[in-house]
Amino acid sequence: xxxxxxxxxxxxxxxxxxxxxxxxxxxxxxxxxxxxxxxxxxxxxxxxxxxxxxxxxxxxxxxxxxxxxxxxxxxxxxxxxxxxxxxxxxxxxxxxxxxxxxxxxxxxxxxxxxxxxxxxxxxxxxxxxxxxxxxxxxxxxxxxxxxxxxxxxxxxxxxxxxxxxxxxxxxxxxxxxxxxxxxxxxxxxxxxxxxxxxxxxxxxxxxxxxxxxxxxxxxxxxxxxxxxxxxxxxxxxxxxxxxxxxxxxxxxxxxxxxxxxxxxxxxxxxxxxxxxxxxxxxxxxxxxxxxxxxxxxxxxxxxxxxxxxxxxxxxxxxxxxxxxxxxxxxxxxxxxxxxxxxxxxxxxxxxxxxxxxxxxxxxxxxxxxxxxxxxxxxxxxxxxxxxxxxxxxxxxxxxxxxxxxxxxxxxxxxxxxxxxxxxxxxxxxxxxxxxxxxxxxxxxxxxxxxxxxxxxxxxxxxxxxxxxxxxxxxxxxxxxxxxxxxxxxxxxxxxxxxxxxxxxxxxxxxxxxxxxxxxxxxxxxxx
Numbered sequence: 001x002x003x004x005x006x007x008x009x010x011x012x013x014x015x016x017x018x019x020x021x022x023x024x025x026x027x028x029x030x031x032x033x034x035x036x037x038x039x040x041x042x043x044x045x046x047x048x049x050x051x052x053x054x055x056x057x058x059x060x061x062x063x064x065x066x067x068x069x070x071x072x073x074x075x076x077x078x079x080x081x082x083x084x085x086x087x088x089x090x091x092x093x094x095x096x097x098x099x100x101x102x103x104x105x106x107x108x109x110x111x112x113x114x115x116x117x118x119x120x121x122x123x124x125x126x127x128x129x130x131x132x133x134x135x136x137x138x139x140x141x142x143x144x145x146x147x148x149x150x151x152x153x154x155x156x157x158x159x160x161x162x163x164x165x166x167x168x169x170x171x172x173x174x175x176x177x178x179x180x181x182x183x184x185x186x187x188x189x190x191x192x193x194x195x196x197x198x199x200x201x202x203x204x205x206x207x208x209x210x211x212x213x214x215x216x217x218x219x220x221x222x223x224x225x226x227x228x229x230x231x232x233x234x235x236x237x238x239x240x241x242x243x244x245x246x247x248x249x250x251x252x253x254x255x256x257x258x259x260x261x262x263x264x265x266x267x268x269x270x271x272x273x274x275x276x277x278x279x280x281x282x283x284x285x286x287x288x289x290x291x292x293x294x295x296x297x298x299x300x301x302x303x304x305x306x307x308x309x310x311x312x313x314x315x316x317x318x319x320x321x322x323x324x325x326x327x328x329x330x331x332x333x334x335x336x337x338x339x340x341x342x343x344x345x346x347x348x349x350x351x352x353x354x355x356x357x358x359x360x361x362x363x364x365x366x367x368x369x370x371x372x373x374x375x376x377x378x379x380x381x382x383x384x385x386x387x388x389x390x391x392x393x394x395x396x397x398x399x400x401x402x403x404x405x406x407x408x409x410x411x412x413x414x415x416x417x418x419x420x421x422x423x424x425x426x427x428x429x430x431x432x433x434x435x436x437x438x439x440x441x442x443x444x445x446x447x448x449x450x451x452x453x454x455x456x457x458x459x460x461x462x463x464x465x466x467x468x469x470x471x472x473x474x475x476x477x478x479x480x481x482x483x484x485x486x487x488x489x490x491x492x493x494x495x496x497x498x499x500x501x502x503x504x505x506x507x508x509x510x511x512x513x514x515x516x517x518x519x520x521x522x523x524x525x526x527x
Contacts, residue, residue, distance in 0.1 A: 008114050012104060012121065019100040019125035022394050023093035023134045028086035030135075031402040032410025035490055036305075037137040038437035039064065040074055041088055045441050047075040048083065052223075055440060056448045056474050057464075059223040062230035064463065068215060069178040070139035083441075085413065088137035096134030099144045100125050103312050106152040110278055113323070120319035126390040127262060129304070130311045132404055139179050140308035146175040147309050150185065151281050154192050157200075158277055165193065165200060169207035176212040180234065181306065184292035188284045226472060233465050238296045245295035252294040256307070259300065262386065266314025269321030286313045302406055302494070318386075408493045411438045415519030419486060422516045422523065427483055434479050435486035439521075448477035450495045450502050459501030480526070485509045488521045 039054065043061055046053040054061050061071070074088060081087050100121050107117035124130055134141055149171040156164025172189055175182035189208060193201045219227040240248070257264050270286070273279035289310060293299065299306050397403060404410070420442035423433060427445045440447045451461040456478040460466055479485055487506060496503040509524045516523035 027089040042441040044075040059226035092141035124315035143309040146171045172208045173211040184289040252299040255300045269317030272320040412519040418518040431483040452477035453479040454501035
């Protein structure tokens with residue numbers, strides 16, 4: 001058997017194994033638990049019982065920016081394997097691992113370059129942000145494979161395949177019932193289709209809108225007032241003056257590029273992507289969502305998860321920089337045509353030639369003699385540091401404690417479980433408990449979070465309107481009627497500064513007896 005026949009699948013298998021290990025090993029234990037993960041689990045818990053409910057609010061979850069596809073997927077998996085943080089995070093970790101394979105398959109088909117495809121897969125497999133946020137149970141992780149299919153389909157469509165448009169529109173349609181983030185994909189679909197054949201726009205958009213249209217029709221038939229109310233409130237949250245939008249975009253761009261070398265390298269590497277049509281599509285899939293989402297929301301710190309669907313493009317561009325960038329930038333520095341396809345084709349990737357060819361001693365010597373370009377070696381060194389360093393650091397973290405920028409807002413897994421066990425042993429089904437969504441889904445009683453408690457006290461909150469109809473609230477979330485109030489780091493480090501009334505609630509609850517404490521979680525009893 002020729003080496004070329006088994007080398008490529010063997011390398012892909014190793015890359016996939018590395019991606020799976022970094023994403024799945026001890027995934028329920030580390031990093032700590034995030035509040036949005038609890039939101040998904042709380043919604044899925046009620047879906048398993050045949051109800052549409054989140055904490056004390058019923059009829060629709062769109063109020064909390066939750067569309068159904070990811071929740072259905074989670075509920076389906078939970079029916080087979082049980083509802084828990086391990087189940088949720090395993091779903092997103094598997095999606096992240098499959099996205100590595102999908103990125104490889106897409107590039108292998110488009111470029112016919114196995115080393116470019118393998119390099120991109122390797123970079124995505126060890127991209128720290130991609131690994132860490134695959135280990136969080138965020139719905140944005142489902143958008144990653146859908147966006148890869150969408151770009152792949154649009155590339156095929158641009159090359160004359162009508163089937164490609166069906167793929168792309170179908171993937172965007174599923175994304176539209178996964179998360180509101182996906183609305184940013186519609187301008188991309190329209191631009192590409194109108195540019196190539198405007199007559200295809202009507203049926204392409206029909207396919208893209210079909211899933212959301214069906215969901216909307218069912219919602220309007222069953223809970224019309226709640227659905228329309230939630231849409232109105234959701235859209236009101238993204239209205240900002242133009243100057244504020246420009247300020248947000250500038251802050252997001254400067255902050256992201258200054259905080260991560262991976263992001264900066266990825267943006268530079270886009271210029272090395274070929275063919276040119278692929279490069280243009282990557283720019284569209286990177287910039288349009290960045291502008292649409294980043295004009296109204298922070299894309300860093302606590303909200304970095306908004307960038308999860310964009311991370312494969314940075315891995316792709318980083319691979320292009322390693323594979324093709326040396327030739328292009330070297331030629332430019334020598335005064336020759338920087339983007340000559342012929343010269344770029346002759347320039348082989350130092351990384352793959354060094355590590356994956358097995359030359360004779362003489363050919364190895366010739367290789368090192370020929371590889372004298374300083375910029376080429378700089379790119380090779382940078383790639384080696386990124387891949388090797390990231391793999392080593394991530395492997396250490398998944399065997400210990402994964403460190404993230406949002407650690408001040410997380411609950412330790414053991415503390416969350418011990419707190420839930422204590423509460424469930426001391427409450428009746430009709431007892432009210434006020435707790436963060438992070439652990440609310442584990443409590444077998446009436447449970448509401450600090451925003452609902454603040455709302456019940458007459459305060460405005462960032463994510464729940466003050467005119468929420470009373471018939472949509474299954475029970476009163478007044479903290480003064482609660483049996484227990486559970487305070488954790490999210491209260492201390494976010495809620496008391498961003499939700500009016502929470503600081504006052506915390507001050508009063510602190511006078512109650514402290515009946516249980518585990519890690520960074522305290523339970524107070526109202527006696």
